Amino acid sequence: MALHFEILGRFNRARAAQLTLPHFVCQTPLFMPVGTQGTIKGLTNNELERIGCQIILGNTYHLALRPTSELLEEAGGLHNFMNWPRAMLTDSGGFQMVSLLHLADITEEGVTFQSPVDGKPMLLTPEESIQIQNRIGADIIMALDDVVKTTITGPRIEEAMYRTLRWIDRCIAAHKRPHDQNLFGIVQGGLDPELRDICVKGLVDRNLPGYAIGGLAGGEDKDSFWRVVAQCTAALPEDKPRYVMGVGYPLDIVVCSALGADMYDCVYPTRTARFGTALIPEGVLKLKHRAMADDTRPIDPTCPCMVCKNYTRAYIHCLVTKDAMGSQLLSYHNLYYMMRLSRNLHTSIVEGRFPKFVCDFLQTMFPKGDVPEWVCNAMEVAGIDISSCCAPFPSCQEKYSSDEIGTNDIHMELRLTHTSYRPTRNLEI
Amino acid sequence: MKFAVKKALSSSGARVGVLEVGSCPAPIETPALLLATRKGLPHFISPELLPSLPSPDSNLLQVSPLHFLEGLSTTTISKIGGLHQMLGLKQHGIAAVPRDSIQCLPESKAATRLGASFETPCGRLLIKPKDYIEMISCMKPNIWASLADEVPAWVSEKRNKTSVDRTLRWLDDCISLYPAAGSIFGAIVGGTSLEERKRCAEEVAKRNVSGYWIGGFGLGEGIDERPALLREVMDILPDEKPRLTCGLGLPEEILQGIAAGIDLFDSTYIYSLTLGGFALTFSLDKSGEQHNLQSDQIGSDSTKINLRATAYRKDMSPILENCTCYTCQNHTKAYINHLLNVHEMLAQTLLEIHNTHHYLRFFHVIRGAIQDGSFEEFRQAFLESRREHFKGEAIST
Numbered sequence: 113m114a115l116h117f118e119i120l121g122r123f124n125r126a127r128a129a130q131l132t133l134p135h136f137v138c139q140t141p142l143f144m145p146v147g148t149q150g151t152i153k154g155l156t157n158n159e160l161e162r163i164g165c166q167i168i169l170g171n172t173y174h175l176a177l178r179p180t181s182e183l184l185e186e187a188g189g190l191h192n193f194m195n196w197p198r199a200m201l202t203d204s205g206g207f208q209m210v211s212l213l214h215l216a217d218i219t220e221e222g223v224t225f226q227s228p229v230d231g232k233p234m235l236l237t238p239e240e241s242i243q244i245q246n247r248i249g250a251d252i253i254m255a256l257d258d259v260v261k262t263t264i265t266g267p268r269i270e271e272a273m274y275r276t277l278r279w280i281d282r283c284i285a286a287h288k289r290p291h292d293q294n295l296f297g298i299v300q301g302g303l304d305p306e307l308r309d310i311c312v313k314g315l316v317d318r319n320l321p322g323y324a325i326g327g328l329a330g331g332e333d334k335d336s337f338w339r340v341v342a343q344c345t346a347a348l349p350e351d352k353p354r355y356v357m358g359v360g361y362p363l364d365i366v367v368c369s370a371l372g373a374d375m376y377d378c379v380y381p382t383r384t385a386r387f388g389t390a391l392i393p394e395g396v397l398k399l400k401h402r403a404m405a406d407d408t409r410p411i412d413p414t415c416p417c418m419v420c421k422n423y424t425r426a427y428i429h430c431l432v433t434k435d436a437m438g439s440q441l442l443s444y445h446n447l448y449y450m451m452r453l454s455r456n457l458h459t460s461i462v463e464g465r466f467p468k469f470v471c472d473f474l475q476t477m478f479p480k481g482d483v484p485e486w487v488c489n490a491m492e493v494a495g496i497d498i499s500s501c502c503a504p505f506p507s508c509q510e511k512y513s514s515d516e517i518g519t520n521d522i523h524m525e526l527r528l529t530h531t532s533y534r535p536t537r538n539l540e541i
Numbered sequence: 542m543k544f545a546v547k548k549a550l551s552s553s554g555a556r557v558g559v560l561e562v563g564s565c566p567a568p569i570e571t572p573a574l575l576l577a578t579r580k581g582l583p584h585f586i587s588p589e590l591l592p593s594l595p596s597p598d599s600n601l602l603q604v605s606p607l608h609f610l611e612g613l614s615t616t617t618i619s620k621i622g623g624l625h626q627m628l629g630l631k632q633h634g635i636a637a638v639p640r641d642s643i644q645c646l647p648e649s650k651a652a653t654r655l656g657a658s659f660e661t662p663c664g665r666l667l668i669k670p671k672d673y674i675e676m677i678s679c680m681k682p683n684i685w686a687s688l689a690d691e692v693p694a695w696v697s698e699k700r701n702k703t704s705v706d707r708t709l710r711w712l713d714d715c716i717s718l719y720p721a722a723g724s725i726f727g728a729i730v731g732g733t734s735l736e737e738r739k740r741c742a743e744e745v746a747k748r749n750v751s752g753y754w755i756g757g758f759g760l761g762e763g764i765d766e767r768p769a770l771l772r773e774v775m776d777i778l779p780d781e782k783p784r785l786t787c788g789l790g791l792p793e794e795i796l797q798g799i800a801a802g803i804d805l806f807d808s809t810y811i812y813s814l815t816l817g818g819f820a821l822t823f824s825l826d827k828s829g830e831q832h833n834l835q836s837d838q839i840g841s842d843s844t845k846i847n848l849r850a851t852a853y854r855k856d857m858s859p860i861l862e863n864c865t866c867y868t869c870q871n872h873t874k875a876y877i878n879h880l881l882n883v884h885e886m887l888a889q890t891l892l893e894i895h896n897t898h899h900y901l902r903f904f905h906v907i908r909g910a911i912q913d914g915s916f917e918e919f920r921q922a923f924l925e926s927r928r929e930h931f932k933g934e935a936i937s938t
Contacts, residue, residue: 150879154886157871159589179854179879187857187875195871406617418589422629424621430580430612434662436886437582444587 113321114251115294117353121462124495125345125372128461131353133251134292135191136199138166140353140374141457143365143450144201145382149174150194153382154440155447157196163417163444164451167199167251169377172244173208177229181247189249200250201377203357204241207259218258220275238282242295246288254324255283257298262332269302276300277314284318296355298326299344303336312347322353325373329358334486338367342493345372362391362453366473367487369457370466370494381450385442388432391449393476397425399442404429417448467496474501542683542724542751544571544783544804548912554775554802555916557908560601560783562634562683564625567597571783571804572795572911574904575603575636576897577643577812580611581628584812585890586897588629593867593894598901601634603807605641606676611663615679623681636726637682639668640691640787642759642809647691649700654707657690670714682723686754686785687715689728694761701732704757705741712748724751726785733762735773742777752783755803759788764797771801778802792823792903792927796920799907811900815892818849818881820860821899825906829922831930843930846874848892853878866898867891 116132131138145152145160147168152160160168170190175181179193187193191200206223216225222237238256245253256279258272280297287295297315301307315323325344328337341356345368348354355375356368365376381391388400392412398404399411407425419428419441431438460469470491474483481503491498542562547570549556558571576583581604583591591599604624609615621627624635640647644662651658656669673688688711690704708730715725727750731738745753755774758767767789778784783805789798790808798806814821823844824831831844846853846860856878859869868877868891880888910919 149883149885150876151885151887154585154890156587156590156867156887156890158867159587162589174883178883179875183855183875186855193873193876193879195873195876405612406614406620408617408620422588424627426613426617426621427580427627430609434611435579436585436889437579437587439886440585440587440890444589 113294114290114292115321115353117322117351119351121464123461123464123466124370126370126457126461126466126494127372127374128458129353129374131374133167133199133294135197135251136166138199139455139458141365141369142166142375142454144169144375144377145447145450146171146377146379147194148379149178150190152447153386153443154436155443157194159444160196160447161198163448164455165198165447167201167375168196170200170202170248170250171208172202172205172241172248173212175202175248176205176244181244184249185247189247191249199252201252202245202248202250202254204254204256205236205244206241206256218272218275220278222256238279239286242283242286243288246293249289250293252294252296252322253287255280255295255297257300257326259298259300259327260302261330262303262327262336263330264302269300269304270307273301273307273311277311280315280318280320284320294321296320296322296324298324298357299348300327302327303332303340305339305343308340308343309347312344316347316349320352322355323348324355324357326357328356329360329364329378334484335489337364338371338486338490341368341373342371342490362450363477363487365453366457366470367490367494370470370491370496372494381446382443385446386433386439388438388442390428390442391446393473394479395477399425399429399432399438401429411445412449415445415449415452417445417452419445419448467498470496471498471501474498544752544781546780549780550911550914550916552917553800554772555799555911556780556802556804557911558783558804560634560804562601564632564683565597565600565634566632569597569601569634570908572799572904572907573598573601573805574901575601575785575805575807577641577807577809578602578604578608579644580608580613581624581630581635583893583897585815585886585893587890590867590890590894591630594898595901595905598905599897600632601636601805602630603636603638603641604680604682605639605645606637606673606680607639607645607659607661607666607668608641609676609680610661610666615675619679623679625681634684635682636785636805636807637677637680637685638754638785638787638807639673639686639688640756642788642790642807643812647689647760649690649692649696649704652690652704652707657688657707657711670711671718674715674718677723678719684724684726684752684785686726686756687712687728687750689730689754689756691730691757691760692732694733694763694766696732698734701734701737704730704732705737708741709744712745712750716748716750726750726752726754726783728754728756729774730757731770731774732757733766733770735769738770738773739777742774746777746779750782752785753778755784755786756788758786759790759794764794767794767797768801771798771803775802793924795903796907796923799911799916800920808900811893811896814845814896815889817847818888818892819845819847819896820877820892821845821896822861823899823903823927825899825902827906827909827919829910829919829926831923831926844927848874848877848888849881850878860895861899864895864898866895868895868898 241256410420690707727745785805790810856874
């Protein structure tokens with residue numbers, strides 16, 4: 113194990129911690145920007161440090177293609193190659209493969225696919241994924257998992273979960289640098305609580321340095337999403353970091369943190385910046401909109417970042433989607449927003465004012481009090497009283513609405529208890 | 542704006558001067574380079590990284606008012622308080638010139654007696670003096686060029702003469718419409734005709750302007766035609782006022798302009814290099830000698846290297862060993878090569894930083910040579926040894 117996780121403060125399930133990694137000491141909850149190909153779209157390292165990025169994510173699939181993991185190893189690892197002094201995490205390569213390559217096929221051996229470079233048949237095995245990640249040298253590496261979309265139903269989900277457990281053993285065996293790289297296991301199991309439970313227990317048995325909750329952020333409804341996160345955070349060990357992969361929207365991060373998660377990653381802030389959308393406490397601001405052309409206010413008057421301190425919405429409006437600088441400035445602000453959110457989550461928990469932070473956050477985002485029902489339900493489980501932010505509206509108080517039954521394809525009626533989740537519809541095991 | 546000549550050489554028109562521009566923290570030595578911008582900011586260098594460039598050398602920017610026609614009204618610019626405020630560049634000197642030589646190019650065929658025409662990303666635009674003055678008064682640059690009717694080298698005598706007539710008339714319009722403005726630089730055109738250049742310069746010299754913007758270059762004239770044209774103009778212009786030119790971007794052209802007596806240059810060279818994946822590596826030796834700094838560089842000509850070349854895949858050294866720019870202090874050729882391969886914007890950012898830094902140092906070395914009185918020797922050595930390199934590369938197998 114090459115990390116140290118120390119909890120500095122709590123509120124019910126939420127925790128603020130210090131995560132010590134080989135390259136950097138981080139504060140959680142934290143958001144990790146995605147630097148797909150060894151760079152965060154247009155931002156330099158010193159800007160990223162100024163913004164407060166602690167860990168950045170590299171995509172193994174892309175890096176293995178270019179510049180190749182062998183070259184990175186020769187360069188002394190991705191840290192050296194990019195000259196990034198802080199922490200790094202690499203994913204296993206599996207997700208990109210499945211989502212980017214139409215002809216990818218998953219077998220017990222691994223993921224077979226056509227190389228996008230020359231069309232040759234290739235195979236990514238758990239062993240190969242770990243070896244590539246060993247060469248890249250990130251502080252945290254991810255096990256190769258059999259990931260399925262949450263919108264899929266049937267025996268495939270179960271097959272994927274058990275395979276993930278079999279593959280984690282192969283990953284552990286192949287991992288040559290446990291002393292300076294932390295291998296995280298990924299909990300799969302779709303939206304099925306029983307499968308998730310089996311997976312969590314299996315991974316916890318392997319005593320890994322940290323755990324990720326995978327297979328979410330892929331189109332499932334929010335109600336199912338938070339319940340899976342809640343179940344997993346309840347079952348995963350207290351003293352190890354929990355990483356919800358692919359999350360996401362600021363609201364989702366606040367909810368998951370309330371439920372006990374610590375780490376997040378998503379392309380959303382940087383990708384949406386390139387389309388001209390800024391993240392603000394009220395939600396989003398579409399800078400491309402004609403109304404922005406003569407708005408001389410900063411993007412976010414409460415934001416102390418370089419962009420908000422110096423530039424108006426009108427100026428950014430004339431840049432976005434047309435000039436590289438527009439992308440850069442918006443990415444800068446959006447990432448700053450995410451880092452500020454992370455810092456606020458951490459500090460408010462440590463300073464014992466987390467519920468107030470959550471309420472202020474929700475009030476700003478939903479000034480009419482129309483906080484989504486799934487958020488209300490999740491906060492109830494998290495033990496956070498947000499009644500002051502919710503308009504006096506009946507459905508907000510109900511645990512689940514009867515309207516949901518029968519309308520959702522993958523609907524599973526879950527009875528809420530704090531200790532266990534049992535589906536009312538029997539699944540075949 | 543204040544300008545003073547500090548040292549002028551008798552052997553040539555070259556001179557070292559000092560420019561004090563309202564907002565800059567320190568006086569700027571000339572000859573100086575104005576950084577090219579897009580909508581007021583560098584193409585790729587973020588405002589956070591601008592301070593990492595040599596200062597105050599890097600504090601002069603050239604901005605084309607036409608860039609803002611694509612989405613920002615003059616009313617809004619006024620409301621914000623002008624360019625300095627809008628761009629967050631309160632310590633910078635801004636020179637407004639409509640032509641940016643990259644995307645806003647003079648279209649002489651469409652100009653009329655009412656206004657100059659430009660090809661821009663918004664299409665072809667006719668800019669009248671009144672509209673131009675409105676832009677300038679809202680933007681409040683420190684320096685601005687009057688509206689000119691620039692024509693390429695191949696137009697008829699008649700068209701060329703008309704361009705001078707129009708340019709002079711528009712200068713008078715600009716002066717009368719906005720007398721109290723930042724410092725107006727009178728535009729001097731005249732194409733490749735010695736008489737017209739002389740006539741234009743004489744007329745502009747009679748007007749009450751703070752400096753001169755010498756246009757009409759980089760539009761098809763041969764590099765060998767320029768010295769005579771420049772001399773014709775410089776002989777007439779008073780020494781004590783600064784001269785800004787457009788369209789002389791390459792090192793050879795810069796040296797040519799300085800020898801004639803130009804003080805301020807814009808240049809598209811850096812932008813073109815950056816887009817092409819090139820990094821400047823030519824020698825900044827005080828003698829001007831272009832020693833083969835980096836031998837055996839494939840894909841290079843010893844004055845610049847092309848970082849797309851596969852030779853750099855594993856090159857873990859910086860572009861230039863003793864360059865103090867952000868790029869060379871922090872990154873390797875291998876990393877930039879990778880960024881170029883995967884089409885990441887950071888490649889352009891890092892290259893623009895290095896190339897700008899290198900070019901600003903070039904100007905610094907030139908100023909040193911003028912101070913020492915060795916400018917002509919410097920220029921000679923630079924041009925000859927550079928030509929040798931190009932010849933050598935062309936002949937080698």
